[in-house]
Amino acid sequence: MPAYWIAHVTVTDPEAYKGYQSLAPAAFARFGARFLARGGQSEVLEGPEAARHVVIEFPDLAAARACYHSDEYRAARAARAGAAEVAVVIVDGL
Numbered sequence: 001m002p003a004y005w006i007a008h009v010t011v012t013d014p015e016a017y018k019g020y021q022s023l024a025p026a027a028f029a030r031f032g033a034r035f036l037a038r039g040g041q042s043e044v045l046e047g048p049e050a051a052r053h054v055v056i057e058f059p060d061l062a063a064a065r066a067c068y069h070s071d072e073y074r075a076a077r078a079a080r081a082g083a084a085e086v087a088v089v090i091v092d093g094l
Helices: 014-030 061-069 071-080
Strands: 003-011 034-038 052-058 084-092
Touching: 003 061, 014 061, 014 071, 052 061, 061 071, 061 084
Parallel strands: none
Antiparallel strands: 003 052, 003 084, 034 052
């Protein structure tokens, strides 16, 4: 059963964020991630505003968790530190 990352992102330092953008794809590729939504037009109906909303599908919950905790994604998160406000939730699919 698939699982999803749902992320809400506001980039505060676009130049520093490029480090994250160069590192994160390796983690996503390793764990079979598929982007369903990334940026684009959005409308917040309830809750805090974020500039970007991202939905990433993984083969299963174990892959979604493993990706987040992988060495590749840890490096990407470290590169992103101070460059964005981020909230990430992992959700089990139906």
